[in-house]
Amino acid sequence: MIVRPRRLRKSAALRDMVRETTLSVKDLVAPLFVKPGEGVRDPIRSMPGQYQFSVDALVDEAEALWEIGIPAVILFGLPDNKDATGSRSWADDGIVQIAVRALKERLPDLVVITDVCLCEYTDHGHCGLIRGGGVDNDATLDLLARQAVSHARAGADIVAPSDMMDGRVAAIRRALDEAGFQSTGILSYAVKYASAFYGPFREAADSAPQFGDRTTYQMDPANAREALKEARLDIEEGADMIMVKPALAYLDIIRRVREISDLPLAAYQVSGEYAMIKAAAANGWLDERRVMFESLTAIKRAGADIILTYFARDAAVLMR
Numbered sequence: 001m002i003v004r005p006r007r008l009r010k011s012a013a014l015r016d017m018v019r020e021t022t023l024s025v026k027d028l029v030a031p032l033f034v035k036p037g038e039g040v041r042d043p044i045r046s047m048p049g050q051y052q053f054s055v056d057a058l059v060d061e062a063e064a065l066w067e068i069g070i071p072a073v074i075l076f077g078l079p080d081n082k083d084a085t086g087s088r089s090w091a092d093d094g095i096v097q098i099a100v101r102a103l104k105e106r107l108p109d110l111v112v113i114t115d116v117c118l119c120e121y122t123d124h125g126h127c128g129l130i131r132g133g134g135v136d137n138d139a140t141l142d143l144l145a146r147q148a149v150s151h152a153r154a155g156a157d158i159v160a161p162s163d164m165m166d167g168r169v170a171a172i173r174r175a176l177d178e179a180g181f182q183s184t185g186i187l188s189y190a191v192k193y194a195s196a197f198y199g200p201f202r203e204a205a206d207s208a209p210q211f212g213d214r215t216t217y218q219m220d221p222a223n224a225r226e227a228l229k230e231a232r233l234d235i236e237e238g239a240d241m242i243m244v245k246p247a248l249a250y251l252d253i254i255r256r257v258r259e260i261s262d263l264p265l266a267a268y269q270v271s272g273e274y275a276m277i278k279a280a281a282a283n284g285w286l287d288e289r290r291v292m293f294e295s296l297t298a299i300k301r302a303g304a305d306i307i308l309t310y311f312a313r314d315a316a317v318l319m320r
């Protein structure tokens with residue numbers, strides 16, 4: 001007797017009934033880039049369909065996303081000025097702080113997440129303070145904590161440290177609590193690899209390191225057990241949600257982290273993942289819509305509850 005799995009694939013209705021993974025607009029977080037100015041909507045060359053927005057245009061964009069059901073955005077700032085310590089990152093009149101206040105005023109229910117890192121704000125482009133030619137872990141913690149507190153003060157719901165310094169979740173939690181922000185959450189980029197898939201983002205956020213690379217703080221793509229160690233540490237330090245990044249090349253990691261943690265798990269479909277699909281589609285080599293949904297579904301199937309993706313808007317529109 002032949003076993004016939006095809007019986008359950010015979011019609012669209014039947015396939016819908018037995019589908020194991022469903023993507024929802026509520027799973028999606030849209031990354032947005034904000035810069036000084038007014039009425040600015042500058043296209044990002046290597047990420048077709050993505051823009052650097054001034055605050056007013058950012059609020060309009062976020063409103064459009066909210067209206068199609070996207071619950072959350074994550075903000076990246078392009079400051080007016082960079083220096084050795086990234087001091088514009090914790091200024092109460094910094095670009096992200098202004099943007100958060102503007103978003104919360106127009107869209108109080110939108111979940112506003114802020115990326116916490118120094119690389120967009122330092123003149124050397126590294127994610128921490130440079131001392132003795134290298135990134136000084138412990139000296140960086142206080143600056144990250146200050147940045148997180150200033151985001152919370154502006155009204156951010158969740159801060160998302162992406163720097164990969166050791167001990168930063170604990171440092172940020174302590175600083176938030178001491179400043180009275182007990183209910184500001186932490187989404188930790190717990191498992192973040194030193195990935196070439198971030199290429200287009202560094203153009204988008206103007207955050208490329210001016211010397212060396214990020215291999216002394218971001219993870220080696222060859223390591224999986226180390227991902228579990230990083231995840232456990234951030235959970236112990238008080239993260240409310242954790243993230244694996246990038247997504248599609250790390251589905252095994254998403255699955256393994258899912259299995260050891262009870263926390264909501266996010267995955268970041270990063271700039272290079274988006275750019276590859278856009279470029280192939282622009283050449284007529286791939287069906288963009290189908291590849292977009294196939295990759296998002298794969299990330300969900302691997303175990304992600306939340307997906308940060310530049311496709312958020314396109315996917316949400318098509319899911320309506």
Ligand code: PBG
Pocket residue numbers: 115117119127162163197198199200201202207214269270271272
């Ligand atoms: C900042 C940061 C990066 C990304 C998110 N936060 C860049 C990096 O680590 O170099 C990458 C996001 C993307 O590629 O879409 N540290």
